[in-house]
Amino acid sequence: MGEHANLYMGKDIYFWNFIVLMVFTLFEVAAVFFETVPGTEIAISRSVVWAILIVVGIVKGYGIAAFFMHLRDEHKWFNITFMFPWIFVALMLWGIGLSNPEGVTGLPSWCTPDWSYATER
Amino acid sequence: MSGHGNEVANSTWLRAVMMAGMIFTVGIIGFGVLGVGIAEQKHHTWEDEHHHYEDAKSEWKDAVAAGTIDGDDHDSELYIAKEEAHNSEIAAHLSYLTYRTAGVTMLFLAGAYASFIGIGGFLNASKPKGDDHHDDHHGEHEEHHGSASPIIFAFGIMVFLIGLPDFIVACKAMLDETATAELGMLAVSVSGLAIIVIAVSNWWFEDLPFIGHGEQIATSYPFEGDHIRKVGLWVFIMSEIMVFATFFSSYLRMRTEWCTKWAFENSNGGFDGCRSEDDWVLTASDYLRPGGAKLDGFGESVGDFWTLLPGGINTFALIISSYTIVLALKTAKNTNWEAPKGFMGKLMPTRKAAVRNYLIATLMLGSLFIVLKLVEWSHLVAEGFTIGTVQGSIFYIATGAHGLHVFIGLVIMLYLVFKADTVGYDEDNAQGIEYFGLYWHFVDLAWVVIFPAFYLY
Numbered sequence: 001m002g003e004h005a006n007l008y009m010g011k012d013i014y015f016w017n018f019i020v021l022m023v024f025t026l027f028e029v030a031a032v033f034f035e036t037v038p039g040t041e042i043a044i045s046r047s048v049v050w051a052i053l054i055v056v057g058i059v060k061g062y063g064i065a066a067f068f069m070h071l072r073d074e075h076k077w078f079n080i081t082f083m084f085p086w087i088f089v090a091l092m093l094w095g096i097g098l099s100n101p102e103g104v105t106g107l108p109s110w111c112t113p114d115w116s117y118a119t120e121r
Numbered sequence: 122m123s124g125h126g127n128e129v130a131n132s133t134w135l136r137a138v139m140m141a142g143m144i145f146t147v148g149i150i151g152f153g154v155l156g157v158g159i160a161e162q163k164h165h166t167w168e169d170e171h172h173h174y175e176d177a178k179s180e181w182k183d184a185v186a187a188g189t190i191d192g193d194d195h196d197s198e199l200y201i202a203k204e205e206a207h208n209s210e211i212a213a214h215l216s217y218l219t220y221r222t223a224g225v226t227m228l229f230l231a232g233a234y235a236s237f238i239g240i241g242g243f244l245n246a247s248k249p250k251g252d253d254h255h256d257d258h259h260g261e262h263e264e265h266h267g268s269a270s271p272i273i274f275a276f277g278i279m280v281f282l283i284g285l286p287d288f289i290v291a292c293k294a295m296l297d298e299t300a301t302a303e304l305g306m307l308a309v310s311v312s313g314l315a316i317i318v319i320a321v322s323n324w325w326f327e328d329l330p331f332i333g334h335g336e337q338i339a340t341s342y343p344f345e346g347d348h349i350r351k352v353g354l355w356v357f358i359m360s361e362i363m364v365f366a367t368f369f370s371s372y373l374r375m376r377t378e379w380c381t382k383w384a385f386e387n388s389n390g391g392f393d394g395c396r397s398e399d400d401w402v403l404t405a406s407d408y409l410r411p412g413g414a415k416l417d418g419f420g421e422s423v424g425d426f427w428t429l430l431p432g433g434i435n436t437f438a439l440i441i442s443s444y445t446i447v448l449a450l451k452t453a454k455n456t457n458w459e460a461p462k463g464f465m466g467k468l469m470p471t472r473k474a475a476v477r478n479y480l481i482a483t484l485m486l487g488s489l490f491i492v493l494k495l496v497e498w499s500h501l502v503a504e505g506f507t508i509g510t511v512q513g514s515i516f517y518i519a520t521g522a523h524g525l526h527v528f529i530g531l532v533i534m535l536y537l538v539f540k541a542d543t544v545g546y547d548e549d550n551a552q553g554i555e556y557f558g559l560y561w562h563f564v565d566l567a568w569v570v571i572f573p574a575f576y577l578y
Contacts, residue, residue: 046387092370
């Protein structure tokens with residue numbers, strides 16, 4: 001604390017981080033709530049909603065970890081401690097892809113083993 | 122904790138007992154107003170709506186039996202009247218559940234808070250005076266001792282968990298007359314709970330006099346010079362990320378195989394085993410988000426603004442509580458703090474009061490989260506989304522584990538409020554708030570993943 005003494009428009013970084021988190025939460029709820037872009041006929045597809053939820057989640061996660069948890073000002077070993085389990089998260093996501101029925105034929109070849117025996121047998 | 126440099130009179134702990142009394146009184150008032158007063162009125166309304174629905178249903182059945190209308194005709198006046206009455210009955214039931222669950226949860230929370238702070242305060246107030254400074258004042262050298270409290274605490278959790286299956290059966294028997302159990306089945310878990318309370322109260326006893334002198338410092342690479350408590354907390358958070366990652370990956374693994382409405386619409390007509398609406402499985406988000414797959418008698422989604430509202434409010438409550446705890450820490454560390462003007466100045470006339478009130482605000486927001494969480498669960502169960510399905514199981518386990526983390530955080534925060542009100546936090550000992558804040562922000566971070574995954578997706 002105190003590392004962010006700089007003020008932006010009279011308020012510190014914690015305040016602005018708080019505002020960003022609130023606005024982005026509204027944005028993600030709105031993305032699910034509206035079936036078309038408000039005021040237009042443009043449909044919001046499931047893929048777009050999915051992308052919005054992931055991007056907003058990453059932004060919010062970064063805001064909380066970097067500013068509220070002060071990781072931005074901590075030395076690298078605290079950052080490494082925080083990031084270490086995410087390796088397993090990535091591995092689990094990869095495993096989900098491989099073990100899913102769609103993983104046999106639906107995933108790009110660079111992230112799957114050779115599944116040809118499964119499809120050609 | 123050691124090297125406290127401050128003595129706390131036994132009488133100070135009696136304030137904890139008074140605090141417990143106040144909290145329990147608030148809980149009883151909340152239960153009386155919401156869980157009994159308003160809930161009883163809502164119950165009458167629900168009964169009226171139920172009779173109204175039964176009448177409308179009988180009228181429709183009679184008409185179908187007499188051949189006046191076709192049973193499959195969903196445009197007939199009698200069918201519409203029946204379904205409208207059914208919707209009104211469900212709405213009245215959910216309204217009753219809202220107040221009843223909110224009241225009962227307030228009473229439960231108040232009881233749990235009062236038990237921890239009251240029993241802890243009483244045990245510490247009864248300790249012999251000599252125990253007050255059993256491990257500090259070693260001349261010029263601040264000798265560091267480890268605390269046994271966390272180990273006793275962990276042992277208490279282990280004992281509690283060993284007895285948990287019997288504990289659940291016994292609790293179920295108390296709530297449900299059809300189930301049977303023996304009182305002895307509570308013994309192991311209750312012993313565990315007693316050990317937990319004793320360990321927590323002793324932990325508080327050791328920490329309360331701490332005014333910032335003698336924080337234990339790590340001496341080895343790579344955390345040389347850092348506070349050991351801080352390093353320990355980050356390692357703990359690392360393990361917590363893995364715990365929540367297992368919930369999340371289990372959910373994602375199963376979810377990607379389920380034939381949900383979302384998957385159906387996203388695959389333009391479905392895939393193998395997912396060719397029609399009959400194949401759809403219902404997830405929690407199908408009940409909660411607008412346009413979800415759970416339909417009423419008119420074929421319209423039951424999810425709307427109101428069903429998503431508790432989850433939405435909870436998201437904002439956690440974000441705001443993350444900010445209020447940052448404000449508590451900032452205020453505690455600010456040696457040039459000045460009381461704000463106007464109404465806020467009356468709320469926070471001194472730095473000590475400001476820190477305490479920010480912590481109270483955080484405590485109240487966290488408690489609101491628990492109340493709304495259980496209200497939402499009660500609605501989902503009433504609508505038929507129970508833990509007996511795979512979708513329900515992963516939803517209740519993941520959100521329940523998160524809720525448990527919030528609850529544990531609230532019990533710790535209760536102590537922070539007590540310390541802020543008695544010894545106080547300043548620039549020297551504010552790390553207590555800072556390290557708890559790390560945990561609290563992590564709970565917020567976990568919700569950032571859970572909310573879109575389970576409520577919106």
